[in-house]
Amino acid sequence: MQNLPLKLTKSLDIRKQQNAIRILSYKKNLIDFSSNDYLGFSNLKQVYFTAEKILTDFNLMKNGATGSRLLSGNHQLFAPAEDFIANFHSAESALIFNSGYDANVGFFSSVPQRGDIIFYDELVHASIRDGISMSRAKAYKFKHNDIPDLCGHIERSRNINNEPEIYIVTESVFSMDGDIPDLKTLAEFAEKQHCFLVVDEAHATGVFGQDGAGMVQELGVQDKIFARIITFGKALGCHGAVILGSTTLKEYLVNFARSFIYTTALPPHNVATILASYQYLKNKPELAEVNPEHVEGSEIKKLKQNIEFFKAEIVANKLQSFFTESNSAIQSCILPGNEMVKNTASKLEAEGYNVKPILSPTVPKGKERLRFCLHSFNSREEISGVLKVLVKLTN
Numbered sequence: 001m002q003n004l005p006l007k008l009t010k011s012l013d014i015r016k017q018q019n020a021i022r023i024l025s026y027k028k029n030l031i032d033f034s035s036n037d038y039l040g041f042s043n044l045k046q047v048y049f050t051a052e053k054i055l056t057d058f059n060l061m062k063n064g065a066t067g068s069r070l071l072s073g074n075h076q077l078f079a080p081a082e083d084f085i086a087n088f089h090s091a092e093s094a095l096i097f098n099s100g101y102d103a104n105v106g107f108f109s110s111v112p113q114r115g116d117i118i119f120y121d122e123l124v125h126a127s128i129r130d131g132i133s134m135s136r137a138k139a140y141k142f143k144h145n146d147i148p149d150l151c152g153h154i155e156r157s158r159n160i161n162n163e164p165e166i167y168i169v170t171e172s173v174f175s176m177d178g179d180i181p182d183l184k185t186l187a188e189f190a191e192k193q194h195c196f197l198v199v200d201e202a203h204a205t206g207v208f209g210q211d212g213a214g215m216v217q218e219l220g221v222q223d224k225i226f227a228r229i230i231t232f233g234k235a236l237g238c239h240g241a242v243i244l245g246s247t248t249l250k251e252y253l254v255n256f257a258r259s260f261i262y263t264t265a266l267p268p269h270n271v272a273t274i275l276a277s278y279q280y281l282k283n284k285p286e287l288a289e290v291n292p293e294h295v296e297g298s299e300i301k302k303l304k305q306n307i308e309f310f311k312a313e314i315v316a317n318k319l320q321s322f323f324t325e326s327n328s329a330i331q332s333c334i335l336p337g338n339e340m341v342k343n344t345a346s347k348l349e350a351e352g353y354n355v356k357p358i359l360s361p362t363v364p365k366g367k368e369r370l371r372f373c374l375h376s377f378n379s380r381e382e383i384s385g386v387l388k389v390l391v392k393l394t395n
């Protein structure tokens with residue numbers, strides 16, 4: 001086998017020197033404070049069996065999609081799934097992508113045009129940045145959750161260039177800090193300024209809003225938003241994503257989003273799982289028969305209680321100075337330095353807890369952190385337990 005080119009070997013060496021090398025590992029029997037499976041849906045038998053039933057009903061016992069959706073891959077589950085999702089999210093239309101990464105790359109690389117301007121929150125996800133870097137539009141970041149800063153940028157850009165289309169991009173729950181922007185004000189601001197607001201709801205879906213519909217719907221601002229990105233790999237426990245917007249946006253993406261066009265479609269069983277997860281969230285009557293114990297929204301309720309309990313335990317253990325303020329399922333404990341945060345995560349692991357260290361350069365230097373992901377299925381003992389160990393490790 002040929003050796004890796006020297007430049008790449010050097011990049012790996014630098015990562016190792018920075019104590020930031022990434023490795024693939026498999027951890028079992030640890031208490032989960034790291035997965036995005038906020039509601040435990042990835043293990044829900046009801047979702048699994050409902051998906052199986054959907055496949056049987058549609059006579060879709062197939063292993064793969066066989067092609068792009070524009071060729072042979074647009075199997076008959078896509079239309080009902082997209083209709084269900086659009087309806088669930090009070091959107092005109094929904095277009096399924098193979099992942100949230102693909103959705104963001106497809107959207108930002110194709111929608112903003114040369115001469116347009118994108119203003120994005122400085123902490124948006126890598127998939128948004130990658131999409132933006134493929135766009136011909138000019139892009140500038142604004143300070144995190146800082147509407148006056150954004151406003152200044154927009155005023156300056158309008159003075160230079162008369163009529164650019166302006167896109168504003170944010171997340172409704174930020175993936176590394178778990179904090180939430182003032183979306184209501186932002187949506188009103190975008191509307192007043194005639195800007196196109198794009199919101200990534202990856203970490204709000206399943207957590208906020210009626211039946212977990214997201215933060216945008218919790219605030220009732222869906223009609224002020226040009227596009228929403230919803231991902232299924234987090235609280236929905238499966239895989240894929242959808243872009244919500246107008247039917248003309250959907251038509252545009254089908255024609256121009258390259259990450260939608262030039263890839264094999266999601267297989268039927270994946271789309272069936274997405275649909276089954278949504279049906280479970282919505283708690284359809286036929287699902288109540290499958291799962292008579294299911295109380296509407298019980299997983300979401302348990303998750304919310306766990307978030308409250310975790311925050312109360314932070315205070316009870318006098319750990320406030322380490323944690324960033326968050327009301328979401330993501331709670332970040334800042335422990336500066338890759339070595340420090342990695343060591344602490346290893347010690348927690350030795351005690352049976354899986355908490356991921358987030359290293360620089362994924363987050364800025366000095367902002368390395370333990371990222372606690374909370375779930376509906378975490379017990380109070382587990383939450384108290386992990387924070388008790390953290391107290392010992394930080395003293």
Ligand SMILES: Cc1ncc(COP(=O)(O)O)c(C=O)c1O
Pocket residue numbers: 099100101102104125127171175200202203231232233240241
């Ligand atoms: C905010 C945000 N958007 C998009 C993505 C990408 O989603 P997916 O994992 O489905 O590719 C992630 C995943 O980490 C995310 O946190």
